[in-house]
Amino acid sequence: MRPAIFFDCDGVLNEEPGGHGVLGPNDIRLIPGAGKALRTAREAGYLAIIVTNRAQVAKGFVTLAGLETIFERLRELLARDGGIIDAIYFCPHHPERTPGGAPEFQIVCECRKPGTLLLRRAIADFDIDVGRSALIGDSLRDIGAGRAMGLTSYGVQTGFACRDVERYPDRAPPEPDRMFADVGEAVAFCVAHPWKYGQAGQPD
Ligand SMILES: [Mg+2]
Ligand SMILES: [Zn+2]
Numbered sequence: 734m735r736p737a738i739f740f741d742c743d744g745v746l747n748e749e750p751g752g753h754g755v756l757g758p759n760d761i762r763l764i765p766g767a768g769k770a771l772r773t774a775r776e777a778g779y780l781a782i783i784v785t786n787r788a789q790v791a792k793g794f795v796t797l798a799g800l801e802t803i804f805e806r807l808r809e810l811l812a813r814d815g816g817i818i819d820a821i822y823f824c825p826h827h828p829e830r831t832p833g834g835a836p837e838f839q840i841v842c843e844c845r846k847p848g849t850l851l852l853r854r855a856i857a858d859f860d861i862d863v864g865r866s867a868l869i870g871d872s873l874r875d876i877g878a879g880r881a882m883g884l885t886s887y888g889v890q891t892g893f894a895c896r897d898v899e900r901y902p903d904r905a906p907p908e909p910d911r912m913f914a915d916v917g918e919a920v921a922f923c924v925a926h927p928w929k930y931g932q933a934g935q936p937d
Contacts (some may be wrong), residue, residue, distance in 0.1 A: 736865035737780035737819075738923055739796055739852065739884065744871030744892015745916050746771075746783070747807060756794050758806035764891050766917035768814025773917075775817055777924040779866075783821040784851040786874070790825035791838035797825065819857070822851040847877030847907070852884070865927055869919045870909075873897050877907040887919045888912045 743749045746767040750760050771781045789795040795803070804821055811818065824844035831839070844850035857862060868879030871892030879886030888895035888909030898906045913919040 734860050734862035735780055736746040736778065736927070737782050737855070737859065737861045738774045738866065738920065739855070739864070739868040739879065740771075740781065740783050741846075741868075741870040741872065741875045741892075741918070742783050742807070742821075745869055745875075745889055746811065749871065749892035753847050753927055754789055755803055756789060757799065758802050761803060761806045761810060762914060763810050764772050766814075766915060768811040769818030770917045770920040771811055771816030771818065772814065773924060774920050777927075779923070780819045780831050780861065780912050781817065782855050783875075784855065784861070784868075784878070785812070785821065785823045785847065786845050787823045787825050788827035788845070791827035791830055791834055791840075792827075793834040820855065824851060832859075846872075846874045849878050850880060852854075852882045856882070867914055867923045869923075871895065873900060873906050879927065880907045885910050885923075888923070889915050889916050889919055902936070 740746055743755055748762040748764060756760060774781050787800055790800060806815060808818055823844060826839045826840050826842040826845050826903060828841045862885055867885040867887060868875060869887045870876055871889050871894060873895055876886045876888060876895060886909055895909055
């Protein structure tokens with residue numbers, strides 16, 4: 734079994750553009766140090782796996798083919814700094830029926846984070862050791878998905894900075910195990926603390 738670091742995409746590896754989000758390859762602007770962070774993760778023996786909500790597909794703003802061009806650009810920019818992604822798992826769904834949307838993707842699903850199906854698929858596909866793995870996200874949706882899988886879940890101050898508490902009007906929001914300035918700091922900490930953070934009996 735191998736450990737993995739699961740990365741959210743927008744707000745962690747590339748800037749969160751706001752509005753409707755990333756709609757094309759030209760909307761991809763790397764967060765400084767993201768490529769190097771991926772390289773550090775893989776050199777330390779971690780799989781680098783992206784888990785990302787892409788509701789723009791359900792909303793009719795991006796086609797699946799368009800999404801591929803976005804991911805291609807992301808991979809290309811990250812690779813300039815030696816960053817390689819082992820796999821990208823995405824959710825194209827959204828539960829709302831909005832005009833102009835793609836009805837086949839306008840469904841309630843289990844993959845849209847904080848749902849855990851993307852993580853469960855990746856863990857099965859790559860035989861991932863959850864206890865030695867971690868997730869890095871900028872949204873409480875990411876943190877919620879990670880916590881639900883028992884993953885150490887780190888937040889970053891870039892993107893939404895885990896301040897999207899309005900998603901949890903009637904219950905306590907999930908809390909990141911720890912916050913970092915950016916993905917570079919978060920990966921450096923992961924690599925230096927290979928066991929589940931705070932797990933009893935493991936080196937801290
Ligand atoms: Mg994000
Ligand atoms: Zn989904």
